[in-house]
Amino acid sequence: xxxxxxxxxxHTKFGKSEKGNIELFAEAAIQAMEEAGVGKGDIEALFxxxxxxxxxxxxxxxxxxxxxxxxxxxIPATRFEGACASATVAFRDAYMWVASGAYDMVLAxxxxxxxxxxxxxxxxxxxxxxxxxxxxxxxxxPGVFAMAAVLYSKVHGIPLDKLREKMAHVSIKNHKHxxxxxxxxxxxxxxNLKVEDVxxxxxxxxxxTLLDCCPFxxxxxxxxxxxxxxxxxxxxxxIYVLGTGQASGGxxxxxxxxTKFPARVASARMAxxxxxxxxxxxxxxxxxxxxxxxxxxxxxxxxxxxxxxxADATEEGQTDIGGVIPTNPSGGLLGKGHPVGATGVSxxxxxxxxxxxxxxxxxxxxxxxxxxxxxxLGGDGATLAHxxxxxxxxxx
Amino acid sequence: MAxxxxxxxxxxxxxxxxxxxxxxxxxxxxxxxKLLGLRCGACGEVTCPPMMVCQRCGSKELEKIEMSGKGxxxxxTVINVPPEGFEGPYIVCLVKTAEGPWIPARxxxxxxxxxxxxxxxxxxxxxGLTLPGDKYSAGERVVPVFKVVE
Ligand SMILES: [Zn+2]
Numbered sequence: 328x329x330x331x332x333x334x335x336x337x338h339t340k341f342g343k344s345e346k347g348n349i350e351l352f353a354e355a356a357i358q359a360m361e362e363a364g365v366g367k368g369d370i371e372a373l374f375x376x377x378x379x380x381x382x383x384x385x386x387x388x389x390x391x392x393x394x395x396x397x398x399x400x401x402i403p404a405t406r407f408e409g410a411c412a413s414a415t416v417a418f419r420d421a422y423m424w425v426a427s428g429a430y431d432m433v434l435a436x437x438x439x440x441x442x443x444x445x446x447x448x449x450x451x452x453x454x455x456x457x458x459x460x461x462x463x464x465x466x467x468x469p470g471v472f473a474m475a476a477v478l479y480s481k482v483h484g485i486p487l488d489k490l491r492e493k494m495a496h497v498s499i500k501n502h503k504h505x506x507x508x509x510x511x512x513x514x515x516x517x518x519n520l521k522v523e524d525v526x527x528x529x530x531x532x533x534x535x536t537l538l539d540c541c542p543f544x545x546x547x548x549x550x551x552x553x554x555x556x557x558x559x560x561x562x563x564x565x566i567y568v569l570g571t572g573q574a575s576g577g578x579x580x581x582x583x584x585x586t587k588f589p590a591r592v593a594s595a596r597m598a599x600x601x602x603x604x605x606x607x608x609x610x611x612x613x614x615x616x617x618x619x620x621x622x623x624x625x626x627x628x629x630x631x632x633x634x635x636x637x638a639d640a641t642e643e644g645q646t647d648i649g650g651v652i653p654t655n656p657s658g659g660l661l662g663k664g665h666p667v668g669a670t671g672v673s674x675x676x677x678x679x680x681x682x683x684x685x686x687x688x689x690x691x692x693x694x695x696x697x698x699x700x701x702x703x704l705g706g707d708g709a710t711l712a713h714x715x716x717x718x719x720x721x722x723x
Numbered sequence: 724m725a726x727x728x729x730x731x732x733x734x735x736x737x738x739x740x741x742x743x744x745x746x747x748x749x750x751x752x753x754x755x756x757k758l759l760g761l762r763c764g765a766c767g768e769v770t771c772p773p774m775m776v777c778q779r780c781g782s783k784e785l786e787k788i789e790m791s792g793k794g795x796x797x798x799x800t801v802i803n804v805p806p807e808g809f810e811g812p813y814i815v816c817l818v819k820t821a822e823g824p825w826i827p828a829r830x831x832x833x834x835x836x837x838x839x840x841x842x843x844x845x846x847x848x849x850x851g852l853t854l855p856g857d858k859y860s861a862g863e864r865v866v867p868v869f870k871v872v873e
Contacts, residue, residue: 447807459746464827470802481842481843578772579827
């Protein structure tokens with residue numbers, strides 16, 4: 328497998344948009360292509376993550392239209408769907424195709440529009456990512472993680488009220504960072520939350536309140552991947568893909584204690600193994616904080632903290648800048664927003680920004696990190712994908 | 724003339740693998756208050772809700788059984804903001820059945836009196852609740868509802 332580099336990234340403003348899936352992706356893609364200085368003739372394939380286009384806009388088979396939208400000619404173009412992990416899966420496949428030598432350059436990203444659906448129907452469509460027997464019950468996506476919080480409390484013997492206070496610190500931290508990220512949905516909002524604000528906001532699915540939950544969002548993201556051997560023709564500072572992982576999980580009932588999502592453990596280990604690294608080597612993490620409890624669980628599954636200790640670590644500030652593992656300095660899904668099919672490459676974008684020292688002051692990890700990682704989850708722990716990025720090529 | 728006889732092609736189709744307990748049959752039986760599962764002829768493991776192969780050993784030797792309807796309450800939530808087509812609030816839970824598998828269900832319980840104390844309690848199947856379907860649900864929904872055994 329050849330080394331692969333990221334040479335350009337693009338990211339629209341997240342939040343409510345009047346633009347559609349095609350328009351959002353096109354904007355992000357052109358930004359990434361301009362940054363890399365590439366266009367028709369350079370890009371050999373297009374991989375796009377999109378989950379709910381059929382529901383929000385009645386659109387299927389979006390990928391070929393995106394290729395023509397960007398005047399990329401007749402290149403193969405494919406949509407990837409792995410619920411919230413769609414764009415990471417698209418990025419990872421782009422990496423695989425370039426690493427294998429089949430293509431030298433691929434455009435990967437994602438796009439999603441959800442706010443136009445309104446809360447009841449958007450909630451319905453998100454629940455379609457659950458197992459068929461679960462969605463029959465009227466279980467929602469917040470409900471899945473609400474049950475995870477209850478289970479976490481039970482498994483680790485942390486009283487639920489205490490756990491809720493610790494979870495609130497995830498919301499406080501990620502909103503603090505989102506509030507100073509101009510691309511974030513909650514830019515200039517919720518930058519100074521208190522524990523009580525989170526606990527007392529409207530109850531969505533007990534024990535999760537509105538401020539425990541990420542919002543519905545619209546947005547597009549893109550990245551240009553190419554063979555590391557040609558990357559310096561396009562940029563002085565390529566960011567290298569050091570390792571990737573992907574794994575599958577089944578229904579919650581089959582996973583049993585899903586505070587230890589088996590697919591997340593497998594995918595993270597796969598990425599670490601490929602990179603020849605371990606959690607202590609990661610200096611910045613963008614991770615799938617769809618709900619406050621989700622960030623606590625993922626930190627343990629990826630090996631950053633022992634089982635049952637990430638809630639305390641979060642309360643102590645170990646997951647903020649200056650801590651053991653700065654997590655979601657972009658604002659994460661909670662502060663930046665979560666346009667489902669675009670989120671994975673938003674995380675890639677944020678890590679590339681961090682490794683280039685281009686995040687805003689207050690969100691930039693200092694000194695500029697050498698190695699960063701993304702963690703993305705789709706559905707109820709059904710699709711998990713991880714990417715490790717670095718400023719230097721993989722050690723042979 | 725190259726090719727196989729049409730009878731041979733028909734026989735092949737007849738003998739092709741068949742899903743051991745379809746969602747349709749599972750829902751129709753649940754509507755009558757019976758929860759069905761699949762017992763593995765090779766290892767004895769019970770799979771519920773149904774799947775194509777045994778969830779422990781992968782065997783296709785599965786026999787339909789009626790579950791006891793008894794179990795333990797593992798986790799739950801109260802859905803205040805339901806998906807379109809559902810009316811909240813209601814309790815969704817995961818029940819560890821006496822036969823082993825954890826299954827998604829509703830819990831029949833007074834929400835105003837709900838506390839974490841209810842976790843770990845013994846529950847039993849009360850009914851199969853029928854809910855109207857929508858354009859995306861491929862027919863009506865049938866959900867197992869459990870009650871706490873005092
Ligand atoms: Zn078996």
